[in-house]
Amino acid sequence: MKTYHTEGVCSTEISFETEDGILTQVKFEGGCDGNLKAIGALVQGMRIEDVIEKLKGITCESNPTSCADQLARALETERK
DSSP, X not given: OEEEEOSSSSEEEEEEEEETTEEEEEEEEESOHHHHHHXXXXXXXXXXXXXXXXXXXXXXXXXXXXXHHHHHHHHHHHHO
């Protein structure tokens, strides 16, 4: 399991696991529990590239980022 420390959002970190370019598990610490569990359930089993494409750039209220955007950023570090 890899851990990504978020910036600028309510969630403090995202733990995730990938296998062969597929997101197999994701868990957020902190933040809006129900919404973040839903995001995790929806993206589980998806290709990393597809998750990044769908979630990158999503904002939260006046913040330039969101927990979803932070997940996309975390997954981008996986590609490097």
